[in-house]
Amino acid sequence: MPFLGIGLSSAIALFFIFHAIRTQQDRYWICIIFMVPFLGSLIYFAAICLPKLRSTPVGYQIETKLRKTQDPERELYEAQKKYEASQNSTTRINLGKALVDNNRADEALTYYQQALTGNNATSPDILLQYAYALFMDHQYTKAKETLNFLREKNPNYSSDESHLLYARVLVSLNEREQAKKELETLISYFPSLEAISFYLQTLIGWNQIDKANHVLLIIEHRLSYLPKHTKRLNAQWIKNIEQSKQKLNQLSKGVN
Structure with a gap:
């Protein structure tokens, strides 16, 4: 086992040495990694690789997830501090969002109401966040009313997220025909794996097996054309789709 640790440390060190040479870093980095392989590799990654990784979408998502894992309430704490220092629409909205992200949507509602x-009063972006908070607090009827008000007051406002949220609200209210129409319209122009994954889950929940199998074919066709980096960004939805596929296969066997 100690040899395995030494071998792994050396392999990591060699990787970063080759990276330093290929990217034309200062030669002293090679010396640092060579003299203290594990610690040197760690320092090199933090100083050279991590800043560049942060600038990519995948890197940003990784950093955000790590930060939330290490300190899940940090964003909420910072939002509360800013709100206490200056109570305005921006700090209220940010605090509301942080509360929703920490599964405290019921507490967020007051701040969104104060911001509106x-x-x-008719800001579409704030109304959308407020409707989402209502949805997360299981106030589906009020969420639907808020989204209808948003559309009424902002007829030219276009947001794929608002359409998806509206569909999710309709499903929660068991308004199937309207929800199905909303989802089919959405996925016809919005190439979101989140939207079509939700539609697949919804059809399975409604026990519409044939329609679900048809949607699954569409999904698999789209996935076959996605580049690797897009698949990485949509890993959560792809995992959900795979789980839905397994459930659908079991249901299909039961029907047959």
């Missing part, structure tokens, strides 16, 4: 006053 004056010139912001």
Whole structure:
């Protein structure tokens, strides 16, 4: 086992040495990695690789997930501090969002309501966040009313997220025909794996096996054309789709 650890440490060190040479880093990095392989590799990664990784979408997502894992309430704490320092629409909205992200949607509602006053009373972006908070608090009827109000006051506002949220609200209210129409319209122009994954899950929940199998074929066709980096960004939805596929296969066997 000690030899395995030494071998792994050396392999990692060689990887970063080759990286330093290929990217034309200062030669002292090679010396640092060579003299203290494990610690040197760690320092090199933190100083050279991590800043560049942060600038990519995948890197940003990884950093965000790590930060939330290490300190899940940090964003909430910072939002609360800013709100206490200056109570305005921006700090109220940010605090509301942080509360929703920490599964405290019921507490977020008050801050969104306070933000939806004056010139912001019909703001589509704030209304959308408020509707989402209502949805997360299981206030589906009120969420639907808020989204209808958003559409009424902002007829030219276009948001794929609002359409998906509206569909999710309709499903929660068991308004199947309207929800199905909304979802089919959405996935016809919005190439989101989140949207079509949700539609597949919904059809399975409604026990519409034939329709679900048809949607699964569409999904698999789209997945076959996705580049690797897009698949990495959509890993969560792809995992959900795979789970839905397994469940659908079991249901299909039961029908047959």
